[in-house]
Amino acid sequence: MKILIIGAGYVGLSTGVVLSESHEVRLLEIDRARVEAINRGESPIYERGLDTLLKERLAEGKLRALHTSDEIGPMDAVFICVGTPSGSDGSVDLSQVESAADFIMNHLDELLKDYLVIIMKSTVPPGTTRRYLVDRIEDQHLLDRAGVVFNPEFLREGTALDDSKNPDRTVIGCTTSKEFEVVRSIYEPIIDKDSGPYLHTNIESAELCKYASNSFLATKISFSNEIANIAEQIPGADIGEVMKCVGLDSRISPRFFGSGAGYGGSCFPKDTLGLMRVAEDLGISTPILSAVDTVNKQRPLRLVNMLESLLGNLSMQRVTVLGLAFKPNTDDTRYSPALRVIELLQNRGSIVRVHDPLAPRIVQKLELPNGVEATNDLEESLTDADAAVLVTDWPVYKETGLSGLTRFMKSAVLVDGRRVFSEEEVPSSIQYITVGRTKKSET
Numbered sequence: 215m216k217i218l219i220i221g222a223g224y225v226g227l228s229t230g231v232v233l234s235e236s237h238e239v240r241l242l243e244i245d246r247a248r249v250e251a252i253n254r255g256e257s258p259i260y261e262r263g264l265d266t267l268l269k270e271r272l273a274e275g276k277l278r279a280l281h282t283s284d285e286i287g288p289m290d291a292v293f294i295c296v297g298t299p300s301g302s303d304g305s306v307d308l309s310q311v312e313s314a315a316d317f318i319m320n321h322l323d324e325l326l327k328d329y330l331v332i333i334m335k336s337t338v339p340p341g342t343t344r345r346y347l348v349d350r351i352e353d354q355h356l357l358d359r360a361g362v363v364f365n366p367e368f369l370r371e372g373t374a375l376d377d378s379k380n381p382d383r384t385v386i387g388c389t390t391s392k393e394f395e396v397v398r399s400i401y402e403p404i405i406d407k408d409s410g411p412y413l414h415t416n417i418e419s420a421e422l423c424k425y426a427s428n429s430f431l432a433t434k435i436s437f438s439n440e441i442a443n444i445a446e447q448i449p450g451a452d453i454g455e456v457m458k459c460v461g462l463d464s465r466i467s468p469r470f471f472g473s474g475a476g477y478g479g480s481c482f483p484k485d486t487l488g489l490m491r492v493a494e495d496l497g498i499s500t501p502i503l504s505a506v507d508t509v510n511k512q513r514p515l516r517l518v519n520m521l522e523s524l525l526g527n528l529s530m531q532r533v534t535v536l537g538l539a540f541k542p543n544t545d546d547t548r549y550s551p552a553l554r555v556i557e558l559l560q561n562r563g564s565i566v567r568v569h570d571p572l573a574p575r576i577v578q579k580l581e582l583p584n585g586v587e588a589t590n591d592l593e594e595s596l597t598d599a600d601a602a603v604l605v606t607d608w609p610v611y612k613e614t615g616l617s618g619l620t621r622f623m624k625s626a627v628l629v630d631g632r633r634v635f636s637e638e639e640v641p642s643s644i645q646y647i648t649v650g651r652t653k654k655s656e657t
């Protein structure tokens with residue numbers, strides 16, 4: 215099939231590379247530099263395996279990025295994969311979605327051959343797909359030739375390619391069976407046969423399912439962090455053990471109970487707040503979602519207070535923050551807890567250095583606060599430090615070990631914000647504290 219994808223960001227590019235295994239894909243992207251990088255085979259996003267696959271698809275002529283609509287001809291499907299960032303008040307900014315929908319409606323005569331399916335993949339408030347696409351197609355009496363579908367993605371950064379090929383479920387929110395069958399025929403040659411089911415539902419339920427899914431995962435994390443706060447006051451209790459027991463209940467599942475610095479990234483914070491605003495606009499209160507967000511926002515402060523409990527006054531202390539990305543295996547720092555930890559440390563007068571394995575890529579896109587240096591040289595970042603705060607659980611920290619990390623430091627003081635190390639791994643010479651359990655000395 216011939217497929218156009220509007221937006222070549224994390225979702226659009228990953229989806230385009232995966233779909234071009236079996237289909238002819240064109241990526242329409244507004245950022246010319248991004249278009250040129252993609253067509254050179256250089257992925258602008260850090261995604262394991264993406265560069266290699268991208269080069270292969272380009273060489274096969276199955277995939278190409280476009281900056282303008284000049285070369286767009288008839289398509290079988292058009293995906294909308296543009297960003298829906300949070301506004302300052304938590305509301306969902308739909309300006310990119312509106313532009314993409316306008317583009318499609320204004321180019322229907324070029325795009326529409328026999329039958330065209332328009333697939334909204336961007337995370338949008340329920341009702342958006344109908345308002346921006348279905349109603350407009352209906353007004354032009356084209357519903358017999360153009361279908362509209364909401365098809366959420368559940369891709370995690372760092373594993374987007376695997377998640378694309380092995381989804382737990384493929385949700386297709388649509389009105390007619392024809393729309394469902396066309397979208398299923400797009401994915402069928404791509405998705406591994408033992409992947410999860412195709413779910414045929416209506417558009418609004420699919421839109422809401424995406425928000426509910428991310429908000430529930432965020433809820434699991436904040437729940438675990440709340441129980442961790444309790445466990446820290448009970449000598450002997452360990453949140454890891456507690457949530458292992460909880461997760462063994464087949465109704466619950468053990469995943470996403472990892473307590474620590476809290477969640478960041480381009481989705482959980484945005485989608486939890488976005489769903490709260492959707493509810494607010496409907497006059498519905500969301501005390502659970504509000505609490506999830508409140509608990510999460512307190513995590514960086516928890517880590518800095520832990521450090522203060524070890525060092526006393528933080529003023530003029532040289533503190534190294536380990537990890538800048540919002541999670542390992544990505545260079546994305548959106549809503550990263552590390553950014554808030556850095557701010558809190560600076561507010562208390564600390565001299566902050568940052569380590570991240572991808573620091574050279576990150577600092578090209580991220581303006582760090584004044585006085586903060588970032589490096590991918592672990593020894594350099596830790597030399598003469600009075601303390602370190604581990605915020606992102608990059609494998610290199612576990613691999614280096616506590617002795618390895620602290621031997622460059624002026625004093626061996628470490629706050630483990632991701633429970634990377636077990637108590638047994640903590641030499642008595644190191645002042646160590648983590649979330650969800652009391653310090654060994656206090657048990």
Ligand code: UDX
Pocket residue numbers: 367368369370371372428431435469470471472473474475476477478479480481482540541
């Ligand atoms: C998430 C969803 O997993 C994905 O389905 C959706 O499509 C997009 O949002 P992503 O944000 O890329 O994916 O990363 P994810 O691996 O889910 O982690 C999100 C945040 O939660 C990270 O900051 C991570 O550190 C944190 N996290 C995750 C925890 O704090 N504890 C956990 O147990 C798991």
